[in-house]
Amino acid sequence: MSQVVEAGAAGHGAEPRGKRTESGEATYLIAIAEALWEEMERDERVFLLGEDIGAYGGAFKVTEGFIERFGPERVMDTPIAEETIVGTAMGAAMEGFRPVAEFQYADFMTSGFDEIVTALARYHYRTGVPLPVVLRGPSGGGVRASSFHSINPEPWFAHAPGLKVICPAFPGDAKGLLKSAIRDDNPCVFLEHKWIYRRVKELLPEDPDFLVPIGAADVKREGTDVSIVTYGAMVHRALEAAGELADRGVSAEVVDLRTIQPLDTATVLRSVEKTSRALVLSESHRFLGVGAEVAAMIAEAGFEHLDAPVTRLAPPNVPVPFSPTLEDAFLPQVADIVGAVDRLGSW
Amino acid sequence: MSQVVEAGAAGHGAEPRGKRTESGEATYLIAIAEALWEEMERDERVFLLGEDIGAYGGAFKVTEGFIERFGPERVMDTPIAEETIVGTAMGAAMEGFRPVAEFQYADFMTSGFDEIVTALARYHYRTGVPLPVVLRGPSGGGVRASSFHSINPEPWFAHAPGLKVICPAFPGDAKGLLKSAIRDDNPCVFLEHKWIYRRVKELLPEDPDFLVPIGAADVKREGTDVSIVTYGAMVHRALEAAGELADRGVSAEVVDLRTIQPLDTATVLRSVEKTSRALVLSESHRFLGVGAEVAAMIAEAGFEHLDAPVTRLAPPNVPVPFSPTLEDAFLPQVADIVGAVDRLGSW
Amino acid sequence: MARTVSEHAEQQGEGPVGAELSLERLKELLYKLKLCRYFDERMEALYRQGRLPGAIYSGRGQEGTHCGVAFALRPDDSLFCTHRDLSAQLTKGLELNRVMAQFWGRIDGYTRGRDGNSHIGDWRGARTFTVISHLPIAYPVACGAALAYMRRGEPRVAMAICGDGATSNGRWHEALNMSAIHDLPVVWVVNNNQWAYSTPNWLEISVPTIAERAAAYGIPGVRVDGANVLEVYSAAREAVERAGAGGGPTLIESVSLRWRGHAGHDPAKYVPREMLDEHVTNKDPVKRFEDLLRDRGVVDHVEIDALNQRIATEFEAGYEFAQHSPFPVPEEVTKGLFTDDGYWAGEPSREGGTEA
Amino acid sequence: MARTVSEHAEQQGEGPVGAELSLERLKELLYKLKLCRYFDERMEALYRQGRLPGAIYSGRGQEGTHCGVAFALRPDDSLFCTHRDLSAQLTKGLELNRVMAQFWGRIDGYTRGRDGNSHIGDWRGARTFTVISHLPIAYPVACGAALAYMRRGEPRVAMAICGDGATSNGRWHEALNMSAIHDLPVVWVVNNNQWAYSTPNWLEISVPTIAERAAAYGIPGVRVDGANVLEVYSAAREAVERAGAGGGPTLIESVSLRWRGHAGHDPAKYVPREMLDEHVTNKDPVKRFEDLLRDRGVVDHVEIDALNQRIATEFEAGYEFAQHSPFPVPEEVTKGLFTDDGYWAGEPSREGGTEA
């Protein structure tokens, strides 16, 4: 396989940590690469498989340099056969490995849907066999890539019993959660957000065992007047909106779910109890999107605390459109969030 | 292909109407067969494809006798290749046919998931091409068939933009809605419920053009104290519970959604406005099940009218189990419904 | 190109009764064949009497295929089956008691009552995958197990079985291609019983044999007679050895007939009478092997009677075991979805009683 | 078995310049080849200058395949492509103006701005399927169109193109099997440009050629040289005629090289330099055909200059048209999901302006 190594476009076995900024910050993308790298160094049972992840380093270059360091057996290029990528990961996990499968785009997870939701997800409940499998890939829109390279599949997978579904918004959370997912004995769908990849940087804990627990939400900004419950790229929109609202004297709390399945209902309810108003914001479109579950949960368990209806803000039920005018109308914008909070406040 | 015809197990070209009871009632299964038969008689562009639907008449015998009447070209046995069954239906629809594809069980719709949600569902929005395709199959549990022959896939498809999702509970609705679906120019996922197939009978309108509109819910029992919003087999559980509740002086209204996508929010809200209490009951399991969307919608749009929290009753987030003790614990029972209504009433 | 049955047979170093198997092994194989046949017949009888819940997918007539290929596996080789292949799993080592407890939805079943009938498996013990209906969804999974063996330099192999109809599904192609690209130690078995539910081969596959499709992957393809368990065994043995030695995957098509309906409810009127008679009369894999061993003096009627006795007794014991095994308790329906709650690491409640 | 290029060439009744094509048709083919090449080069230039939004998937070096197969289709035959095959769609008849409007996300694009770049098609006009990324998701759809033609007794055919890498996906197998079982009038084209993104053939496919996989379906398989557009055309023409006459499907593997990266951002360092040079220097389908027509005196340099002029002018016009076409209005983002609201039956708003 030497020719693969020679063909290695870039990276040449260099640790992702080397790609941090001078100030030591890591982008979301580098943070994810660090998590993969460190877990592969730590546990030889961990290996990667996916399309073009070897010599090329992956469509988004997350695994750039990995094949030079770990070799083609642990950084395995696969055919364009998602059902079989998932099945292969599942079988290897049953035999003691801890595979991490990359989907070139999370959009292509639907091409492996049956192996994911029917075989992988239900297997432990039926047999008790541990299945340490991570399925990861870039999801989400806002990058003008139209409906085949922009979807948010988390509602489909969060509805399938037996999968943990993770959607981090920050580099630190992404690294800590991915490491937790790789060390977890259950199938995890780890959805990276391509809009965040290179846009958000932060300093990361140096501890190689720094983990973020799966199933724990996080209050990214404290507030008293309204809770904006969201996840993924929308966390950044929400924080921007919270800033604008603050200037106008409205104190918005931003709750970052981080994990969709299992859902941290306690943290969400604690916030709503404090603010009495909830705006559920999600990038997955409205009808049976993540917001539906969160809003229904709040409406039922937080009923006494609500001074206004739980309000959902999400894209309409159409495929993600390409044209900038359409995609901007499709995705919730800061102004939409501010407007929704205003309406909530006037209750 | 004569040998196929000779092999015809039963039916021999006899109209499904002939299978009604003496009193002229039709089971849910026969009502569905009548709809298919009448639409095939009415419009030669309508044809059927699927596994074992020809000589054998389908796993549940819905198309028994069809191949003798319409021939193997309009009652086409396919290989076990769901992606291709869907793709073939889509291509034929693009060329002017009106295919109706049978899935042996709705469980196997996940095996054709990508062609359904990525190709078929999004195509009209991207191109304007009409796609008169019906995907039908038996869904749901309660028949001791375990997780691979009992699922409720409606939440997955209702979340996929571009599909109409239909889940009838009565023979008349099933027939009227299936005929509407076949005449509709858009892809429809028509989910029959196998528990209902032979258990529920009723008299049907004789008019061959009797249609039930897609997207219209129906109040199956009037009531004033609480709205039980549900669909599919759970409608029958709800009606049974409503009976028990009536004996105890509680007047429950039972709203049968009939169509999940598009959802008839007006009818649901009208009912909640009247009763001020809503129990959302669904057989699709709780997390991001149909109940989540309905509850979130009511909580937001019906807030002023609610005297108690919108309550969801649904199976837990696990695969449908086989053992009777487990499946009974998994599925909402009449007692669970009565109990949930009592709790709602005590608010 | 696929080799024909005869070409194939030639290549086998035929022992006294074909294939080098010790007398003990030959007798063990006879036991497996007869056990599977007896189990299949009795379970159908119980089903017809309404004493067996759920569904049954009879593998009768295909024991030559199922027992033959599974008999070629070593304990630590893994086996991935479909609904039809219970005989293969019994041959690989499933215990009758637990199998029957599963059919009756009891806590001692391999899935603790969570799944039924032949949706069964025993990964920790017999190393068999717990069957999933969707076809052939276990084929890609077998690639993963095989990859694990290869990576660790173990001589183990993964064997996957599916039916003729399942070969028309995309997963079948993906898995064969993947295994061939990486020379994975897999044995791909197709149980060609000539019908996919009611659908005949000619509406499922566009070529005369499935074995010849091996050429599309550059791997050996062999077509064997499912009525001849030794021929099946020899082909499987050869494939297992090649795979274990780094020689990559093999495709084995074993041809027989599904004697019964697709499932218990199906009278299978679509199967031509003559076709069925021909197979039942002249291609009974169990009878043929029993006769062979008698002719060659490997067993006598006394031993056969004892064997029949033993099997009947084992079945009775299994039935009793199943009836006395408790149902799962309702409270545990939400347990064990993830490893987190430790449900599967511990013992389940046995308070469920034996009445549903 | 797959026929080799030479075997295949023999069977073609070679005209003055091979394949019986009138002078007009030969010139038209040259026009298509040069148009596609020019379009590909200019669009990449605009992309590099940051003047083109979204992505580009260059088909350069593969015009022999794309133009050759599409040129064999009649107007009412249908064509199902992937992201890579815009040259085939241009050959089938897409209009430059609307194609460019689509790249710039404008309302006059074929998808009214809802999709971008080569995720394009024109069902009502050129009879091409609107490309979907997921590979090869249009293969099964082509079966359905072909089934429609067969059922109505029309001589029309459906042609589907996908890449070498896409053949390892299960849908590819299902579609070929389905088409072979029912003798559907389909022509299956594989544009083997030797790479699937960064993945070479030997990590995608376990046999030397893709054409030989036709044997697994019992259909003719032919491997042709994508650098020789006439050889490609002849093979496609023969396949189209056979399919239209009820002869069933054919698999055509046309071999070339992807000259550019997978998409605009990819420098494709993984493609060996020599491999690229060899193809660019000696296997340029456009140059070879132009030289051929010059040598045979079909065109002279005056006509070539005029042709270049015409193409440059058409491109300019298309560019201008796109820049002046308005963006979709935000309010219409929810329109046209279903036929119910009549969005696609009517004219869309043109009030979106030309600034995003």
Ligand SMILES: Cc1ncc(C[n+]2csc(CCOP(=O)(O)OP(=O)(O)O)c2C)c(N)n1
């Ligand atoms: C993907 C998928 N589609 C449909 C079914 C329903 N089904 C169960 S068994 C069967 C026939 C299988 O035929 P074959 O593969 O020949 O296996 P056999 O039952 O004959 O052993 C079908 C269609 C299924 N299990 N999986």
Ligand SMILES: Cc1ncc(C[n+]2csc(CCOP(=O)(O)OP(=O)(O)O)c2C)c(N)n1
């Ligand atoms: C099911 C699926 N998985 C992954 C991708 C991402 N992807 C887009 S193009 C491509 C490579 C395609 O290679 P090939 O089929 O040879 O076509 P080419 O681009 O070379 O024309 C991949 C992996 C996809 N489009 N579809």
Ligand SMILES: [Mg+2]
């Ligand atoms: Mg079969």
Ligand SMILES: [Mg+2]
């Ligand atoms: Mg390619």
